[in-house]
Amino acid sequence: MSHSHHEAMLYKRENGAKVKCSLCARRCQISEDAPGFCLVRRNEGGTLYTLNYGKAVSAAVDPIGKKPLSHFNPGSLVLSVAAAGCNFRCQFCDNWMISQDRETPGNDMPPEEIVKAAQNAGCQGISYTYTEPTIFFEYAYDTAKLAKEAGLFNTFVTNGYMTPEAVRTIGPYLDAVTVDFKGGADPDFYKSVMAVPDVKPIFEALKEFRLNGVHIELTNLVVPKIGDSPGKIRKLAAWIHDNLGADTPLHMLRFHPDYKMTTIPAPSVKDMEMAVLTAKNQGLRYVYVGNVPGHAAENTYCPNCDTAVIRRDSFEITQWNLTEDNKCLVCGQQIPIKGRFYKNNLRFPYALF
Ligand code: SF4
Structure with a gap:
């Protein structure tokens, strides 16, 4: 296995040469010469190393709406980067070829090169995405x-x-x-289909993200029949409402068959509309369909006043009906959007005001 030796953050040495990783909630205890559950962190002689440092498996320019982020610098462009x-x-992973690869492939792309690439491409930001940035x-x-x-x-x-x-470390x-x-x-769905214990x-x-002042948007993958009922969505939406606030955007994403789950069909448009409605009925003001x-x-x-203040077609903004400080053009209502509108993602001709 080829890898660059870069020492990991957020771990402690335990008895003998064992280490305990506290980066993700698995909190793996890792024996010498063994990897953690994620396969990209490895204990060598009592030191934990990250094996995918500086190795980008993907770097692409995306509209921010694709993340999806709908209330954060709308229309801006980001450089999306991922490591293995x-x-x-x-079992339904979209990116399983890179997420489940144990050989930690990738192109050498040190942090300063990513930043340069983002600037050269005219991006306003960088998204750590496709695989798991944690x-x-x-x-x-x-x-x-x-x-x-x-x-x-x-x-x-x-x-x-x-x-x-980990949240507190990256938060700033x-x-x-x-x-x-x-x-x-x-x-149960997390346990049986995703191998996640809790x-x-x-x-x-x-x-913790909220305490650290990070703008939060959520998605929920709507998977028909498996663990996805109005009751589950109601509970999730109520938690979001009570803990993160009624203005937290929630995106209902339509499952599409992939990887090992190719026999389960995509939910119908009507199912998707039901999911949106169920979440809205819990008091969430901004529920989207993806x-x-x-x-x-x-x-x-x-x-x-129910005016469509931002119209979208997939990840493109086709109409912008807000003032410069993100107030509804019709009634003056403040819309909770962090940052400002970037025109560089518009399809032409576009209607501005
Ligand atoms: S899965 Fe990886 S990141 Fe998570 S605790 Fe284990 S070694 Fe650390």
């Missing part, structure tokens, strides 16, 4: 620090299975986070 490995084992933490951390200095923002797209320590450099739930955060740490991490291009629930509506 994951701490989950989802398990390429050191790489993301060093890049995020440099990106901040260069005036770029940073966002994580994560399964949320991070320790509070992280501007926004998309935390992805699957199957309505049902513990969902509680995700909720703890979310509270993977249903052209659907009206891609738009942002003013909670006061």
Whole structure:
């Protein structure tokens, strides 16, 4: 196995040459010459090393809406970067070729090169995404620090299975986070389909993100029949409402068959609409639908007068009906959007005001 020797953050040496990793909620105890569950951290002689540092498996320019982030610098562009490995084992993984690879492939791309690439591509920020940024933490951390200095923002797209320590460490450099739930955060679904023992740490991490002032958006993958019922969505939405606030955007993502789960069909559009409605009925003001291009629930509506203040078509903004300080043009209602509108993601011709 070829890898660069970069010492890990957030671990402690235990008895003998064992180490305990406190990066993700698995908190692996790792024996000498063995990897952690994620396969990309390894104990060598009592020192924990990260094996994917500086090795990008993917780097691409994306609209921020694709993360998805709908209330954070709308229309901006991000450089999406990923490194190999994951701490989950989802049977429906979209990116399994890179997330479950134990050979830690990738192109050498040190943090300063990522920042340069983002600037050269005209991006306003960097997203650590596609695989799980928690398990390429050191790489993301060093890049995020440099990106901040260069005036770029940073966002994580994560399964949320991070320790509070990890959240506090990256917090000062992280501007926004998309935390992805699957199957309505049902513990049995997480256990049986994703090999995740417990969902509680995700909720703890979310509270910690909030305390650290990171902009939060959530997704929920709607998987038909498996662990996804209106009851689950109701419970998840109520938790979000009570702990993160009614203005927290929630995106209902439509499952599509992939990897080992190719026999389960995608939910119908009607199922997706039900999921959105169920979450809205818990008091959440901004619930979106994802993977249903052209659907009206891609738009942002003013909670006061119901004007479509941002119209979208998939990841593109097709109409912007807000003032410069993000107030509804019709009634003046303040819409909770962090940052400002960037026009560089518009499809032409576009309607501005
Ligand atoms: S990041 Fe998580 S899975 Fe990987 S070694 Fe640390 S605790 Fe284990």
